[in-house]
Amino acid sequence: MATATSSASRDMSTLRNTTSQPSSLGEHQVTFDLLKYAEMHESTRTESGRLLVTLPNFKTKELEADGTAECLLTPWMKTMITSTPGWAQPIIHPPSVRYDIRRAPGSRGLGMFATADIEAGALILAERPLIVKMTWFMPRVQDAHLPYEEQAANAKKFSEEQMESVYSRMSPENQKKYMSLSNSHQHDGSGPLTGISRTNGWGVDVGAQDPEVAQLGVSSGTGYSAVGEISSRFNHSCLPNVKYTFNLQTFSMEFHAVRPIAKGEEMTVAYTSLEDRVELRQNKLKPYGFICTCSACKGGPLTDLQRLHALKSVLPKTSQGVQNADAVLAAFELTSLQSQPRYPELLQRVAKINRKAGNRARADELDALAAKVSTAILGRKPPEPPKPEGKGPVVWNAEELMALIMSQTDPVKQQHIIDVLEQAAEVMQIHGQEQKSERRT
Structure with missing residues (x-):
């Protein structure tokens, strides 16, 4: 899900939190038997022209080990995903599991906690989502003559019907996993399936915006979100130590540490833009049933100014010396904004200043950290396609031609x-x- 500031952030229409207690499967009433689900098959077109499809849509031993995601997409989005160079590769998991899920302090529900010290840039979790679907459900015929409240109710009803179509394709095991997730939208008219999706959805970035989203006048984001079983347990903080990205080649959700995490420390992500002021952040989080009490929120406007200054200030100059550069870096790290692109930029600049001053070891250390954090923030890059040898003609297959077409926005x-x-x-x-x-x- 993509915010107005970063495609790797939480989509504000699909924010999730773990303040709500997970509801039992029996508490939800849906319009079909939970044990009935569709067999995995090729895409099915809905009455609204969307595609219901299981991805990855071909089987290998490696891919089957990570499961599949049930998806509701436009034809454009399906083509964009499946024509991605390198699609679909097995998920690359961390060497070991270094987290557990347990009750967080206070009333924040379940959370993710480190079971060992974790270095900056380390991959914490990579998982195949349970579902991937659009965050906008617009009926084909709009009831423009109806009051706004009735239009909104109809849209939510339509959304739930579309979600039922996705849910019905899931295996009983994945249905149970999905229904165990938190739902903080139980009192706003959202159906149970839609509520869980809105609470736990993460943005899916394919590098371009779906044309149907653009027609709706949305200025940024692709308009799609993914819901994962384990990733739904990350709590929010305005001082996050973890960053989320979506890996198209492996069709998986990835979470990396952006700074060192100590054993026993809770691992958190930011649900909102960290450039927002505290009042706006709290307002965006309000519908999800919790009030953020991190030090950035407690600090109020003064902390907001300090954080904004850290993000927008000019990078240190070589002429100002190593001492000044190191001081600027230390001040930035105190703001806990390591999940922002400014951090690796600053690391590289301070490394350059140290290298020019003859501090080669320090410069190498900072450059290495910048590379790790950049991967955490931007996601792992797909492997470079092999370059044609010699001067003979370049032969393109259908997949590569489709990728060329879809790369043009x-x-x-x-x-x-x-x-x-x-x-x-x-x-x-x-x-x-x-x-x-x-x-x-």
Whole structure:
């Protein structure tokens, strides 16, 4: 789910928290037998033109070990995912499990806690989501003549119906996992399936915006979210020590440490933009049933100014010396904003200043940390595709051609590429027919 500030952050329409106690399976009433689920099969088109599909949609021993996700997507989104270079690879898991899930202090429900010291940049969790679906459910015919409240109620009803279609495809085991997750939207008219999704959804970034989302006037984000079983247990903090990204090649949710985490420390993520002031952060979190009491929120406007200054201030200059550079870095780290892109930029600048001053070991240490944190913030990069050898013609397969088309966010450019390919196909067809004719004569 993508926020207005970062595609790797929590989608504000799908924020999750663990302040609500997980509800039992029996407390939810849905419109079909929980034990009935659809067999895994090719995509099915809904009445609204969406696609219900199981991903990854082909089987290997390695892929089956991580399970599958039931998805509700537009045809564009499915193509964008499955045409990703390197799709679909086995999930790369951490060497060992270094967390446990237990009750967090106070009334914050379950949380994730480190069972060993964890270094900055380390992968904590990688999991296949239970579901991936759009965060916008608009009926094909809008009841513009109805009062807003009735329109909203109809939209929520439609959303739940769409969610039931996704849920019905899940195995009984995954249905049980899904229904065990927290639901902080039980009193706003959301159905149980939609409420769980809104509470626990994480943004899915494919590098481009779904054209249907753009038509709705949404300025950022792809409009899709993923719900995972374990990842739903990360609590919020405005001083997060963990960062989330979505890995398209492995179709998995990944969580990395952005600073050292001590054994026994709770691992947290930020549900809101860390550039927001405390009043706005609290307002965004209010519908989810908890009040953040971290030191950044307790500090009020003064802390807001300090954090904003850390994010926006000019990087230290070489002429100001090593002592000043190290002081700026230390001050930044005190704000606990290591999950922000500014942090690796600052690490690299301080490394450069130290290297110029002859402090090679210190510079190497900072550069290595910057690389690890950059991976945590931006996600692991897909492997580079092999470059063609020699000067012979480059042969593209259908998947690569589709990836080229979908990489263009401008519909005009997309159509231009399609037109060129169609013209080339026509030329090849004519050429083939001429060759056949020559052979006959």
